[in-house]
Amino acid sequence: MKKTLKLKPSVIKTIKIVGILIAAVIAIFVFYHQEKTALKQLGYTDAAISNIFKKWKVGEVKEIKENKTVNAAFESASYKDENLSVYQKVKYQNQKHLIQNINTLTSKKYKPSEISMILEHGNDLDVTNFAKRKKVKYLEQFFSVSYAKLKNYDRYVDYYDKEREDAETTVLRVNMDFDKEDYTDYLEISDFNENVLVNKHRQLTSEYVPKNLKNVPADLVKTKGDKIQVVSKVLTAFKLMKEAAEKEDRHLLINSGYRSYQDQEEITATYLDIYGQKYVDNYVAKAGFSEHQTGMSIDIASADTDVFLESDEYDWLMENAYLYGFILRYPKSKEEITGYKCEAWHYRYVGKKIAKYIHDNNITYDEYYIEFLDTE
Numbered sequence: 298m299k300k301t302l303k304l305k306p307s308v309i310k311t312i313k314i315v316g317i318l319i320a321a322v323i324a325i326f327v328f329y330h331q332e333k334t335a336l337k338q339l340g341y342t343d344a345a346i347s348n349i350f351k352k353w354k355v356g357e358v359k360e361i362k363e364n365k366t367v368n369a370a371f372e373s374a375s376y377k378d379e380n381l382s383v384y385q386k387v388k389y390q391n392q393k394h395l396i397q398n399i400n401t402l403t404s405k406k407y408k409p410s411e412i413s414m415i416l417e418h419g420n421d422l423d424v425t426n427f428a429k430r431k432k433v434k435y436l437e438q439f440f441s442v443s444y445a446k447l448k449n450y451d452r453y454v455d456y457y458d459k460e461r462e463d464a465e466t467t468v469l470r471v472n473m474d475f476d477k478e479d480y481t482d483y484l485e486i487s488d489f490n491e492n493v494l495v496n497k498h499r500q501l502t503s504e505y506v507p508k509n510l511k512n513v514p515a516d517l518v519k520t521k522g523d524k525i526q527v528v529s530k531v532l533t534a535f536k537l538m539k540e541a542a543e544k545e546d547r548h549l550l551i552n553s554g555y556r557s558y559q560d561q562e563e564i565t566a567t568y569l570d571i572y573g574q575k576y577v578d579n580y581v582a583k584a585g586f587s588e589h590q591t592g593m594s595i596d597i598a599s600a601d602t603d604v605f606l607e608s609d610e611y612d613w614l615m616e617n618a619y620l621y622g623f624i625l626r627y628p629k630s631k632e633e634i635t636g637y638k639c640e641a642w643h644y645r646y647v648g649k650k651i652a653k654y655i656h657d658n659n660i661t662y663d664e665y666y667i668e669f670l671d672t673e
Contacts, residue, residue: 332359339363345371357381365389370396388413392421401428407436414440419447435464442468444668452476472667474498479636480583484673491528492647493591494666497636500585503558507592510555519550519598527554528592531646535595538621547613548600552642556589579638588626588645596642606641614644619656622649631661 332355336346340363348371349358361367370376370384373396380400386409387399395416402412405428416424418440427447439445439453445468456476457467470476474483479497486493487502495501509529517539518525527535531554539549556564562584569577588594599608618624623646629639645662647655655665 335359340365341368342372345369348372348376352376352378354378354381361385366395366399370399373397375400383409383412386410386413388417390416392416392424394421394425398424398428405432407432411436415447418445423447438464439468444468444472444671446472469664469667472671473634473663479578480586483586491530491591491593492666492670493593494663494670495582495586495588495591496663497582497586501558501587501590502585505558505585505590507555507590510592513551513554517551519552519600525551525554526592527551527595528646531593531595534622534646538618538623541617541621542610542613545613547610549610549614550598550600551595552598553589553596554594555592556587558584558590561585561587561590580640582637588643593647594626594643594645596640597644598642611641618644619652620649622646622652624652624655624662626662628661630659634661634663 332350333346336349336355336358337343339359341349341358345368349355352371354371358367358371364385366384366387366389367381369389370381375397377400380403383399383403384396389395392398398416399412402415407415414436415427419427424447427450433450435450435454435457439450440447442465445453449468449471452471453464453467456462456471457464460467460470462470473496477498483497484499485502486495486499487505489505489508491507493499493501507528510526511529511532513525513527513532515521517535535549535551542549561582565577565581565583568581582588597605597610597614599605599610601610602608605611614623615625623644625641626643626645627635627637627640632638647662647665651662651665655662
């Protein structure tokens with residue numbers, strides 16, 4: 298007969314303990330895997346998940362569900378347990394010091410909604426600098442305006458106190474640099490962009506040359522022998538507009554198009570000699586500050602008269618130019634905004650969508666740009 302192997306009670310006990318430990322390890326592994334999968338499905342990264350487990354916050358985060366700001370908080374070395382409820386209420390922004398700045402702003406008693414507003418209106422540097430200052434008073438007043446800039450806060454306050462304008466007008470005017478003298482502390486622009494805004498506060502460099510310049514055919518030029526260039530799409534749109542005008546016995550021509558920085562220097566000097574400084578200030582841009590350097594603007598003329606303001610072509614353009622993507626750049630009713638006296642002949646190509654909005658809302662390109670296109 299075979300002898301039955303009989304284990305000692307101590308060995309049996311050890312085996313049971315080992316079995317329990319193995320089962321526990323397996324259970325923990327399964328639990329960890331399930332919870333990690335659940336967190337990943339909610340959009341949390343591996344780095345965030347690791348810290349969520351370390352800080353024993355799995356249950357709380359699962360209740361919060363998907364949240365980019367919370368994810369960024371757990372990825373950050375600046376995470377604070379006491380601010381978790383704040384993180385989940387703050388709208389995420391892709392900024393390097395996001396969590397650090399949220400912590401600082403929270404310590405200064407800003408509410409999550411106010412912190413979201415601050416983050417939305419500035420880049421990482423703007424927010425970091427703003428977070429260093431004492432809590433401000435007029436936050437919602439100015440930053441409820443969608444295009445307000447965090448870095449301009451002090452300028453808004455100064456302009457508001459001085460001019461007593463409403464908040465939206467204050468933001469618009471300051472963003473347009475109305476609180477600065479013309480041709481001083483201006484923005485310098487070197488990269489070609491068809492939507493570029495040029496005025497007395499935004500200068501094109503002497504090297505700035507538009508792309509896709511095309512020669513205007515001689516039959517479209519008002520003065521015989523003039524060599525005029527414009528950006529290709531401007532010429533295409535003008536031809537379509539001219540064809541439409543011809544059907545109503547209106548005869549459009551081009552008097553001027555692209556001018557280089559050097560061309561504008563010569564023009565300014567000539568007009569200064571002939572008409573004096575006051576005329577130049579009202580009607581002639583300094584070199585680099587002229588829209589003609591963009592290649593997107595043209596001076597339109599009538600084939601039938603030299604007095605464009607009194608022509609049928611002028612009346613036709615006022616009704617129809619926007620349909621072809623053109624706007625009257627310097628209207629009489631907007632001289633305070635544009636900084637120039639009315640130029641009935643000066644049209645800027647901005648495309649049909651923008652032109653229609655400007656026409657329908659009776660605003661200038663300056664205002665449209667600041668509200669919808671400004672990224673500086």
